[in-house]
Amino acid sequence: MAKETFASGIGLERLTESQKKAVLHKDGPLLVLAGPGSGKTRVITCRIAALIEAGVRPYNICAITFTNKAADEMRQRVATSGAAGGVHISTFHSLCVRILRRYGENARIKPNFSIYDDADQKRCMKQAVKACNVDMTNFVPARMLNIVSGLKNDLEDVEAVAGRADDYFSKTLARIYTAYERILAANNALDFDDLLLRTAFLLRDFPDIRAELNGRFKYLLVDEYQDTNHSQYQIAKGLAIGHGNICVTGDPDQSIYRWRGADIGNILAFETDWPDAAVVKLEENFRSSPNILEMADKLIAFNMKRKVKSLIATRPRGQDVQIRGFADVAAESEAVAGQIKAAMEAGANLNEIAVFYRVNSMSRALEEAFIDEQIPYQVVRGIEFYARKEIRDMLGYLKLMVNPADDVAFLRAVGTHPRGIGKATLERIAGFGKINGVGMYEAARQSGRIETIGVGGRGRIAVFVGMIEGLRGDEPGKVAEVMERVFEESGLENYLLSAGEKEQGAVENINELINAAGRYDETAEDGSLVDYLQSIALYSDTDAYEPASGKVSLMTLHAAKGLEFENVYIVGVEDGLLPHERSAGSVDEIEEERRLLFVGMTRAKAGLNISYARYRTIYGQFLRSRCSQFLYEVGYDEDDDFDEEPAESSDGKSSCDMELEEERSDVFAVGQRVGHKKFGIGVVKEFHDLGANSIVVVRFQSGKTKSLMVQYAKLMRVRS
């Protein structure tokens, strides 16, 4: 290991002393506490190269990243650094799929399992709650799903929960959990959390499997360790227990997934878990200007539950961080777009500009402004491609082909377009299946035995089943080819084409899906339909971020993790949004929101622009908002910020009220949104034009419908 340069051409002399230490530490546990912009990614890549250089077979190295995108990028970096292929690089979830497909049958998991995304999960949970015969308003499926997910992340199985249930709520919860699990099992399906939980249990309960995997992966690297939850923690431990060659990297100040079960304690307690662990701190920051770092440091210092560490700036001073307030969201978006437009015209590289926000819905206003200014942009996870109806429909057919036990896929496939099989028929099929202990597809195959369904209905079911059987009977080929056949033979293609222009977008999307499948066919090692479906389930739209798109990137603060840009805009830094009102319940939650802003700020290399709006439309309501407490914490004083808007005009009304007044008129259209001083926001249902005595009927959000005289009601138009 004395060599100073690897065959790969990575010069050790270009690394700092601490980076070198992390790269060259070969055996035994290693904790790398890496602050933002500290060259962590480079250290990991170099470390993999160094291990291979030292004689470790690439095949024996396993690197775990947080997202598929990060995995792809690391794969590329490792490849270009000269390290031969064969290093396993993936997310926890993808790794678990591979392990379960290989060893799952020990725990009665068939390799062709479906992976249920949140829509599928919701469907099953709803069914589970219904089956338990409890009040849906007290046991809201979405909430139950949340709780069950939390339990699974903590590796609490049904038995554990049932065993300690002692009051009505927890007993009911245990019943619902049990029912939910039973439904998943009947469908031969796993949800996201199951992938982790089942793998963790497999490693715990089958020492020989664990030993085999320990032999397969002799060196384990886990990135973003601060965001691992309990099951991921146990998996990492299980994978490394035989050799202790575990290197974890992360930064407690960048932990932003507590709500998903991430436990910051995992990284804080690493030295306790592995007493002989070496610890390397990377505190120098090679990314951001001191101006940005000082502010980020100031902010994060408000978190009480943290190990104090400093950010050491290495770059020269640059421009100051800009914090601005705007009259409303439109003004904010226009200002951001205007500023970017100016930069664009001055020759700025749009790849190096990003806009971050707290919630996805906030991209809309920005997109409008960008379109106005003709600025090319990409929304990372804007339209969720794989969540589109037509895409889910297509995948429904494929899932059913692969896993006929999957009722969710069956229902999806049957319902892609009208084929004369409706609600009542489906209920009968489901009923028959239940009585006979088979899935809906199997029940449909035996529809001849379901007496309650008429002859016509049976015929239509037979056509559907015949179609699926035909597709299943075909030689397994390339996924793209299978897909084309499905599109055609299912009748979906004809249906969409005959719908004409209305469905043209859907056809284009399906063609894009087929293209993407073609790309999969070319790159996948195991090009089976099962593998395709299981991979696609773990694909998130955050993975769609293209670094070299030549466009401005719009994304949530969560999606920004791990990225860096020359210029960063963070919008909507307002009370209620950041910290989000749903995260304002406890100190811990506020601290996480603070870390979120910290992550956003430290993505910026040179320019950081933070803004907020004084009025924002939330759920259709035009509401006053205040700037975030975090801005005060970094020393911002709203009163200094006069240039955008005088706080109050002479008659005591804010400029926004004025704007509403200007639009007031005596004619209203049905469907128009209006505001009333006393009743709030509502929608016009009727308008009777009687000149000065015109009457308008409005249904307000409170649920009340009122008839009002226009001349007295003083209604204001509200933009929707």
Place this chain on the structure above:
DNA sequence: GTGAATCATCTTTTT
């Protein structure tokens, strides 16, 4: 019994 249209509800972050 089936499919379309309207109505109501609920809005964080994601593998």
Place this chain on the structure above:
DNA sequence: GATGATTCAC
């Protein structure tokens, strides 16, 4: 402003 459930029309 989207999605799901319920009602409505055939």
